[in-house]
Amino acid sequence: MQMLFAFVEGLLFQTVLAMCPESDHWGGWWGYDGYSSGPPRWGDNEDWTICKTGKHQSPINIEPQTLLYDPNLQPLKLEAAAISGLFRNNKKDLTFLVNRHGFGVNISSGPLSYRYRLYQIKLHFGRQNQTGSEHTVDGRGFDGELHFMAYNTELYANYTEAQVSPRGIAILAVFLTTGEHDNAAFKTLQERFFIIDKPDSCTDIENFPLADLLPESTDHFITYSGSLTQPGCRETVQWVIINKPIYISQQQLNDLRNIPYQEWMDSNTRPVMPLNNRNVRTNINFRKRSRLCSMDVSKKYQVNAELWRR
Ligand SMILES: *[C@@H]1O[C@H](CO)[C@@H](O)[C@H](O)[C@H]1NC(C)=O
Ligand SMILES: *[C@@H]1O[C@H](CO)[C@@H](O)[C@H](O)[C@H]1NC(C)=O
Ligand SMILES: *[C@@H]1O[C@H](CO)[C@@H](O)[C@H](O)[C@H]1NC(C)=O
Numbered sequence: 001m002q003m004l005f006a007f008v009e010g011l012l013f014q015t016v017l018a019m020c021p022e023s024d025h026w027g028g029w030w031g032y033d034g035y036s037s038g039p040p041r042w043g044d045n046e047d048w049t050i051c052k053t054g055k056h057q058s059p060i061n062i063e064p065q066t067l068l069y070d071p072n073l074q075p076l077k078l079e080a081a082a083i084s085g086l087f088r089n090n091k092k093d094l095t096f097l098v099n100r101h102g103f104g105v106n107i108s109s110g111p112l113s114y115r116y117r118l119y120q121i122k123l124h125f126g127r128q129n130q131t132g133s134e135h136t137v138d139g140r141g142f143d144g145e146l147h148f149m150a151y152n153t154e155l156y157a158n159y160t161e162a163q164v165s166p167r168g169i170a171i172l173a174v175f176l177t178t179g180e181h182d183n184a185a186f187k188t189l190q191e192r193f194f195i196i197d198k199p200d201s202c203t204d205i206e207n208f209p210l211a212d213l214l215p216e217s218t219d220h221f222i223t224y225s226g227s228l229t230q231p232g233c234r235e236t237v238q239w240v241i242i243n244k245p246i247y248i249s250q251q252q253l254n255d256l257r258n259i260p261y262q263e264w265m266d267s268n269t270r271p272v273m274p275l276n277n278r279n280v281r282t283n284i285n286f287r288k289r290s291r292l293c294s295m296d297v298s299k300k301y302q303v304n305a306e307l308w309r310r
Contacts, residue, residue, distance in 0.1 A: 020088065020202040030231050031092065032264035039270045042231045051233035057273035058226030058239060059134035062280060067222065073283035075219040076110035076172075076240060080211035083118070087192055088202035091263040092230070094256075096121040096189075096205065105210060107150045107170060110240055111223040111281070116150035116170040119159045121213075123147075124229075125176070126267030127257050133175055134229050134269045135241055142245060143253055144176030145269075146213065147229075163228065168236040174214060179247030185212030186248045190255050199261040215244035224280040229270045243284060 030045075031037040043052025051057070083105060085098040097120050098105070105118040125144035126132035133145035150170045151162035162168030188208060195203045220243040227235045248256075262268065 020086070020200060028231075032266075032268050032270075042233065045231065048232040050227070050235065051231060054227060054233060054235055055274075055276040056226055056235040056278060057233060058229050058237060059136075059270060059272050060224065060226065060275055060278075060280070061136045061139060061272045062222055062241070064138055067280055067282045067284075069285055069287075070281040070283060071285070073111055073221075073223070073281060074109045075283070076112075076221065077106075077108045078172075078214075078218055079106050080214060081105055082207040083210050084204070084206045084208065085120075086202045087189060087196060087205050089196035089199065089259060089261060091199050091261055093268050094123040094189075094196070094259070096123075096208070104153075105150075106153075107148075107172065110221065110283075111238055112170055112240075114152045114154045114167060117153045118148055118150045118210075120149050121146060122149065123256075124267070124269050125253075125256055126269060128266065131267050132269065134272075135173060135175075135239075136272055141269075142175040142177050144256070146174045146176060146246070148172035148174070148214075163236060164234050165236060167238070168234075169228070170238045170240060172214075172218070173239060173241045175242075175245035176253075177245045177247060178250050178253055181247070181249060182252060183212070183246060183248040185209055186246075186252055190252055193255055193259050197260050199263075213246065215242055215246055217244065218242050220244075220282075220284045222280060222282045222284075224278055226273075226278075243282075 029037050030042055032039065039051075043049050081103045083098050085096055087096050088094065098118055100119075106115055107118065108115045123144065123146055124132060124134050126141075130141045130143060133142035135145065148171065149159075150172070151159040152168050152170070156162035156165055156168060159169070185208070188205065192203050192205070195201065222241040222243065224239055225235075226237050226239050227233045228237055
């Protein structure tokens, strides 16, 4: 049995490597260390100067006190179908590149005026607890952050074009934290960690149940306009940060942390960037949810018990 497995795995691995496409912008010198190629130096590249000069950069620290409640923000519409694609270890992060053919996953409504189509999912994480998320809430990080990246299909032909164009990209961000149980959808990824254990290796995933990687409800969120968090940091992104995290087990987090050939020391996260007078809006009505007549304004964000579980 053991031998058979080894044989099948070997086969899988070879075909998988053959199908792995050339990496585009994933290559290059940039990374997450604190020295010559780390986030403070990204803007030194002439194509990526906005990483340094941009004033609508991401990620940010979300300050509960300054969130603006916007009653006009509708719940997000997300057709969470099963997706297929390539799951890849590109050394900077893990990316699930969604197949362009077949059923697309459309994202619309919420703060979005256009319809967007999911094209990839990126996984940011860290080796220490609560250092793996890019966005932070009140200065606190989470164990990881999933980015469901979608491009504007009403205006643009593909994500390459959308990434450099106005209102091109929408990113749904979901925080990752540990709970008592294995996450079933995450397990599908976890089972393939051994295949993507080489730099730029990838594997096919068919019929991945997208909904299981999202919190039960995506109705409530925080939204602001910002940038891609990797070079070239284009300021074309409407961020939608879901109010609830998803939970994976400690073992799943450990397995994630142990994937080799991650070219970073502590985490693959860009440090938070200044807000520069941007509005950060939410459709979470704190006043309605907290007890009427409560004068306890400082509690605002704490009503979201889910985010403050630990
Ligand atoms: C997503 O939107 C496109 C139009 O851009 C439509 O053709 C497609 O059927 C929609 N997908 C689903 C799953 O409804
Ligand atoms: C991270 O959290 C887990 C679970 O609470 C704990 O077992 C582990 O010791 C923590 N690791 C560090 C480095 O604090
Ligand atoms: C994306 O769309 C643009 C504009 O239509 C086109 O020039 C470009 O070749 C497309 N790129 C890819 C990778 O399909």
